[in-house]
Amino acid sequence: MPGAPTPPPGCSAPVRGRPRSEAVEQAIVEGVIRLLEEGVPLAELSIERIARTAGVGKATIYRRWSGKEELFVDVLRSMEGPDAALPGTSMRDDLVCLLDHLRRHGLDLRRSTLLHNVFAQMKTLPKLWDAYHEVVIDPRRRVMHDVLRRGVADGELPADTDIEFASDLIAGPMLLRSVLRSDAPLVEDLPEQIVDTVLAGLRPAGRG
Incomplete structure (x- = not known):
């Protein structure tokens, strides 16, 4: 994959803090991306399947997101x-x-x-x-x-x-x-x- 070119002077990505739950949340987000890359349609992505792929329990996901829509938006935001x-x-x-x-x-x-x-x-x-x-x-x-x-x-x-x-x-x-x-x-x-x-x-x- 070609690397992204250096942005113009003064146009840099902001530095974000690292919440304590970042590792778990990142595993969940990467689990969704992995399933999408494997060709699983969005409509077929269940919380149970995402949890299994990410190696976490369903309750762990629901503690962070109210449902699939909220999770998917965060996944898309992370991809962008x-x-x-x-x-x-x-x-x-x-x-x-x-x-x-x-x-x-x-x-x-x-x-x-x-x-x-x-x-x-x-x-x-x-x-x-x-x-x-x-x-x-x-x-x-x-x-x-x-x-x-x-x-x-x-x-x-x-x-x-x-x-x-x-x-x-x-x-x-x-x-x-x-x-x-x-x-x-x-x-x-x-x-x-x-x-x-x-x-x-x-x-x-x-x-x-």
Whole structure:
């Protein structure tokens, strides 16, 4: 599996603390991932089977997660890795950092392939799909929206900028290449290309 490239300066993954139960929780999460890699459908993953694979009791799982949906969301979140820590130096730098996180995500072929398979299955499991969006996707969208709102407040974008539409314009090309077009190159300067192209169309006339 090819290694992920070094992120741009100031765009690094946050350091997280280590709770006392991390080893047990990690064993459970890895047990779910192992079953998914073996081709077991999400709908057929029972708590009993997960516990057996992870080498723990069912009660151990239920003490940490209320049910499969909550567990699966944490599994998906762990597969995607931590969110990027934004440099905060400018709107452009933060946007480039967010897109580079998506780019590096797409470069991880093993994880990307497994996630694509899981995403396809999740669409038939509305509760899991909704929970994943609420816990993982929506917070990430809010981060980009906040960055763009800061750009508006600083005068880098017009006051009437449609934040949600601008966010889709910026994230869309990277998601297209990293999710839908596995043959498309994810070159190192792609985040800069996308951000600069979109901002050139959004910014007031005369601003570089």
